[in-house]
Amino acid sequence: MKPRPEASRLKDKEPAGFQGQQAPALWQQLAAVAQGLQAIVAGQSSRSVLDQVPERLRPGVQALLFQVLRQLGRARALQKQLAPRTPPPHVSALLCTALALSWDEEQAPYPPFTLVNQAVEAAKRGPAKAQAGFVNACLRRFLRERQALVDATQADPEALWNHPAWWVARLRKDHGEHWRRILQAGNAQPPMTLRINARKTTLAQYQQALAAIDIEAIAVMDTGLQLARALPVQELPGFAQGLVSVQDAAAQMAAPLLLEGMAWPEGRPLRVLDACAAPGGKTAHLLELAGQRPMEVWALEIDAERARRIHGTLERLGLEAKVLVADASQPGQWFDTHCAGQLFDAILLDAPCSASGIVRRQPDVRWLRRESDLTQLARIQAQLLDGLWPLLQPEGRLLYCTCSVFKVEGQDQLQAFLNRNSEARTLPAPGHLIQGLADKAHGVADNRAGDHDGFFYALLHKKR
Structure with missing residues (x-):
């Protein structure tokens, strides 16, 4: 089945030289994401986790892993509905990976049943092999009862906001009417924003350089440009020559x-x-x-x-x-x-x-x-x-x-x-x-x- 738009974006991020080669199977990427999630839950940073992922898999794994982390509160709540007793860490990580990516069909990078099928395949081929039947049973039930299970998690603040409960409570105390907006922003995909080097170029000149490679950009601040879509820094005109740096507007x-x-x-x-x-x-x-x-x-x-x-x-x-x-x-x-x-x-x-x-x-x-x-x-x-x-x-x-x-x-x-x-x-x-x-x-x-x-x-x- 044709992948969703997000999946297409994942393919766009594959390393240079990868085009034309056989793309990694989705189950391989899901297995790597689950392994990374397990390490993060154990205390490692995403940076160190991604450094250990083979370069061929890294772009797709990073995109999927970040989406999982942004939906992890909901995934954990759904897992509790499906498996009241917490499964072993590697099994839990795989279940949460599949649930985080598939619970909201509008945001899912692939159709939910494709994600479930590939997650079960990852279980059969990895350390969760002995529990593959359990993973299969949980995820098939999720497909059958998805809306009812999602509704059952709506009262959980971690599921609703995908942040720890203490984080939500502190923002409510600190920022009154704005706390919801802060949490929503924390789950959004950030834009790529550049800072031009005023010693070497101007905003107008660099906007023209971006337009020449079909990248739209709007001016922010006095030296900033916010891109309509992100691209690797190596593809930014004049990046190696110091014309521009990546830096958020704030x-x-x-x-x-x-x-x-x-x-x-x-x-x-x-x-x-x-x-x-x-x-x-x-x-x-x-x-x-x-x-x-x-x-x-x-x-x-x-x-x-x-x-x-x-x-x-x-x-x-x-x-x-x-x-x-x-x-x-x-x-x-x-x-x-x-x-x-x-x-x-x-x-x-x-x-x-x-x-x-x-x-x-x-x-x-x-x-x-x-x-x-x-x-x-x-x-x-x-x-x-x-x-x-x-x-x-x-x-x-x-x-x-x-x-x-x-x-x-x-x-x-x-x-x-x-x-x-x-x-x-x-x-x-x-x-x-x-x-x-x-x-x-x-x-x-x-x-x-x-x-x-x-x-x-x-x-x-x-x-x-």
């Missing part, structure tokens, strides 16, 4: 917010610290916006492997910064040694957080994160703010941001910092950016931001 607000209205010092470069810099997108954006004005940027990253990614980003874009592998919360270990004890004019702190605002891009996060993690992350954020604030020049500014929609990592964190520091005052900034709301009345800094991730921004000025 993240593109950071560098302009920090630099807008700043007076450049006379006789020396503007000194800027990007405190948690990997993979280097915001570092690069700062340098791009500086243009011909002198700027020295220190890009700090605690993880050596991630710091190497900053070097790669800067090299591709033809930019230079001083990259340090160090803990931003412990300036005594690096500030005097590497920065000669000279205070910064501006500091960008994109702090470690729950990543709850980018869950549509990293759908595994919602199932890996625990509510208790928020307390630990808030403590780290406070340590970073307190450690970096003394490194800022009087009359300097610090931009605090997180890709989180939880207030404990945003507004609450800001208020606690202001309570501890009488010399700090706030400058205009978006606050909490809510996905799906594109107007200033709801906290979005610029209604040209388009379809953006969830973020929090606070801009702090240091009084003399």
Whole structure:
């Protein structure tokens, strides 16, 4: 039977050179997805899981796995209806894979009975072989009673919203009337958004380059383009030459917010610290916006492997910064040694957080994160703010941001910092950016931001 449109999109993502070869069987992809799901449930990230998938299978497996993760709450609830006793992990992962992909026929990448048939085939050929009959019985019953089973799960908040129950409850508390929209946005497919390198091209010029390869794009922000459809970065015109980078519209607000209205010092470069810099997108954006004005940027990253990614980003874009592998919360270990004890004019702190605002891009996060993690992350954020604030020049500014929609990592964190520091005052900034709301009345800094991730921004000025 002809595959659904989503299945066709999966085929479009096959690696270069694959066309003309025999496509992998659907059961193979489902088996790989189930194996990946089992690993994620056990605590691995989707990135590490996908790195282990054979390159030939990876594009299709990633697309299917992300769809499964976005529908996992419903799949788990349906599995409880079909199998009250929790089956072994590998069996549960395969059942949830099939149920997540097939419960909603409109979103199913293939007809539900095709998915069920291929899931049973995967069971017969894999570690669930001994339970293949059980898998078959559960999924055949699902096909017979699908609507009744779905109706029976409607009262389960995890099934209804496909987020953990604690996540749903916290958003209801934090964001009142907008909590439903945030959850819906977290289950949507994100757009691909680009940031043009203003040193090398313009929005109009790059739009023309995209149009030449039949890619439509709309302008978002001052340097952003949102694509009508995603494509591999290798196919972006001039990507290798540094004309463009991939960066969500919300993240593109950071560098302009920090630099807008700043007076450049006379006789020396503007000194800027990007405190948690990997993979280097915001570092690069700062340098791009500086243009011909002198700027020295220190890009700090605690993880050596991630710091190497900053070097790669800067090299591709033809930019230079001083990259340090160090803990931003412990300036005594690096500030005097590497920065000669000279205070910064501006500091960008994109702090470690729950990543709850980018869950549509990293759908595994919602199932890996625990509510208790928020307390630990808030403590780290406070340590970073307190450690970096003394490194800022009087009359300097610090931009605090997180890709989180939880207030404990945003507004609450800001208020606690202001309570501890009488010399700090706030400058205009978006606050909490809510996905799906594109107007200033709801906290979005610029209604040209388009379809953006969830973020929090606070801009702090240091009084003399």
